[in-house]
Amino acid sequence: MGPLAVTRLLGLISLTVGLDNGLLKTPPMGWMAWERFRCDVDCKDDPENCISEDLFRDAADRLAEDGWKELGYEYVIIDDCWMSPKRDDHGRLQPDPSRFPGGIAKLARYIHDRGLKLGIYADMGTHTCMGLPGTTLDKIEVDAQTFASWGVDYLKFDGCNSNPAEQMLGYPLMSKALNATGRPMAYSCSWPAYIGGLPPNVNYSFLGDICHLWRNYYDIQDSWDSVQGIIEWFSNNQDDLQPAAGPGRWNDPDMLIIGNFGLSVDQARSQMALWAVMAAPLIMSNDLRNLDSSARAILQNKVAIAINQDSMGIQGRRLLQEKTRIEVFWRPLSRSASALVFLSRRTDMPYVYHTSLAKLKYDAGNYEAYNVFAGSTVTGLNATTEFSFSINPSGVVMWYVYPQQPSTQTETFHEANPGHLPVL
Ligand SMILES: *[C@@H]1O[C@H](CO)[C@@H](O)[C@H](O)[C@H]1NC(C)=O
Ligand SMILES: *[C@@H]1O[C@H](CO)[C@@H](O)[C@H](O)[C@H]1NC(C)=O
Numbered sequence: 001m002g003p004l005a006v007t008r009l010l011g012l013i014s015l016t017v018g019l020d021n022g023l024l025k026t027p028p029m030g031w032m033a034w035e036r037f038r039c040d041v042d043c044k045d046d047p048e049n050c051i052s053e054d055l056f057r058d059a060a061d062r063l064a065e066d067g068w069k070e071l072g073y074e075y076v077i078i079d080d081c082w083m084s085p086k087r088d089d090h091g092r093l094q095p096d097p098s099r100f101p102g103g104i105a106k107l108a109r110y111i112h113d114r115g116l117k118l119g120i121y122a123d124m125g126t127h128t129c130m131g132l133p134g135t136t137l138d139k140i141e142v143d144a145q146t147f148a149s150w151g152v153d154y155l156k157f158d159g160c161n162s163n164p165a166e167q168m169l170g171y172p173l174m175s176k177a178l179n180a181t182g183r184p185m186a187y188s189c190s191w192p193a194y195i196g197g198l199p200p201n202v203n204y205s206f207l208g209d210i211c212h213l214w215r216n217y218y219d220i221q222d223s224w225d226s227v228q229g230i231i232e233w234f235s236n237n238q239d240d241l242q243p244a245a246g247p248g249r250w251n252d253p254d255m256l257i258i259g260n261f262g263l264s265v266d267q268a269r270s271q272m273a274l275w276a277v278m279a280a281p282l283i284m285s286n287d288l289r290n291l292d293s294s295a296r297a298i299l300q301n302k303v304a305i306a307i308n309q310d311s312m313g314i315q316g317r318r319l320l321q322e323k324t325r326i327e328v329f330w331r332p333l334s335r336s337a338s339a340l341v342f343l344s345r346r347t348d349m350p351y352v353y354h355t356s357l358a359k360l361k362y363d364a365g366n367y368e369a370y371n372v373f374a375g376s377t378v379t380g381l382n383a384t385t386e387f388s389f390s391i392n393p394s395g396v397v398m399w400y401v402y403p404q405q406p407s408t409q410t411e412t413f414h415e416a417n418p419g420h421l422p423v424l
Contacts, residue, residue: 030075
């Protein structure tokens with residue numbers, strides 16, 4: 001079936017389905033096992049890191065006890081490799097009995113008891129990406145019912161081992177099946193990533209009707225190359241992707257890898273800044289039991305999180321690509337505020353960048369800016385005021401910009417704007 005036939009059929013199906021259950025009005029936040037723990041099933045020699053109920057209980061304990069939950073990080077999400085290689089006698093998926101001896105329902109209770117939510121993984125196809133039982137079209141209903149009966153709150157539905165025609169039927173059917181369970185569940189669709197991520201193969205308007213979020217592009221890996229490649233692809237295709245996002249419907253550039261091995265401190269700030277401006281899900285995949293203080297500070301930065309969680313839900317855009325390899329990103333926020341990210345794609349030394357808000361298309365007026373990672377404030381900015389600052393190679397400067405309140409022009413930021421900075 002060609003892409004045109006596919007999109008035409010999608011139009012028909014869309015009349016019959018919908019998953020507008022009010023979830024994910026802001027991008028989901030939480031933790032997922034995949035990027036850091038992959039398909040490690042070796043609980044004998046690697047008990048701390050294998051995919052088991054202990055790993056997810058540990059993640060829940062850390063989210064609940066180390067200040068994450070209060071910031072909004074609430075989903076604990078299981079990825080591939082939780083399943084037994086065989087369905088049970090009733091055709092239902094079941095967890096691997098040696099690694100999940102208590103079962104998923106008990107794990108869900110443990111997670112709910114800590115004020116958190118449980119996400120699980122299935123695959124639209126004959127097998128999951130790692131070769132475990134897939135969810136073929138005839139299994140969609142029973143799998144949705146099984147997840148609901150366990151108390152699951154979020155489903156990541158992958159797309160290995162199926163073809164585009166099956167996916168076109170399966171993703172909307174699962175949406176309908178989840179809805180029919182009566183249990184509100186968030187629905188993450190990997191569908192676009194399997195069909196090139198762009199129109200006309202992908203109908204983003206339709207996708208937004210049936211899924212809360214979707215993976216558009218390749219899996220993230222633990223390297224700056226990977227993060228940079230993702231930023232580049234999303235920015236190059238922002239005319240197609242940016243309008244697709246909004247409350248209850250999010251593009252997903254994949255997990256935050258901050259706290260692992262592949263990013264410097266500057267690169268970790270760059271990922272956090274760009275994910276905040278792109279209105280991306282903030283789903284960490286790291287070892288919360290062993291996180292250094294700089295990774296923790298970046299992931300727990302309240303202003304970066306508040307920018308990501310802004311209630312208008314407008315995804316940001318790349319505004320400028322300078323010949324100097326400085327790129328400027330912008331996101332409009334509620335209360336006439338906005339976020340700016342200045343990213344250096346350079347590989348030499350800190351670069352001194354000169355600009356003004358007027359050059360970045362801001363209207364005339366007086367502004368203040370909060371430097372999100374430095375924790376300092378720039379006051380008395382007119383739109384035409386020239387300013388400059390230094391950006392580290394592969395690093396960012398991130399600003400939260402807001403109109404200056406006339407009565408408070410000479411005071412310092414914290415005294416002057418007790419209410420303006422978006423504190424969670
Ligand atoms: C099912 O869909 C309807 C219509 O979009 C919605 O009002 C309802 O909240 C949904 N229920 C669940 C459990 O998703
Ligand atoms: C895309 O889906 C929407 C429904 O969300 C539908 O109205 C529209 O016709 C579809 N576009 C194409 C090109 O099929």
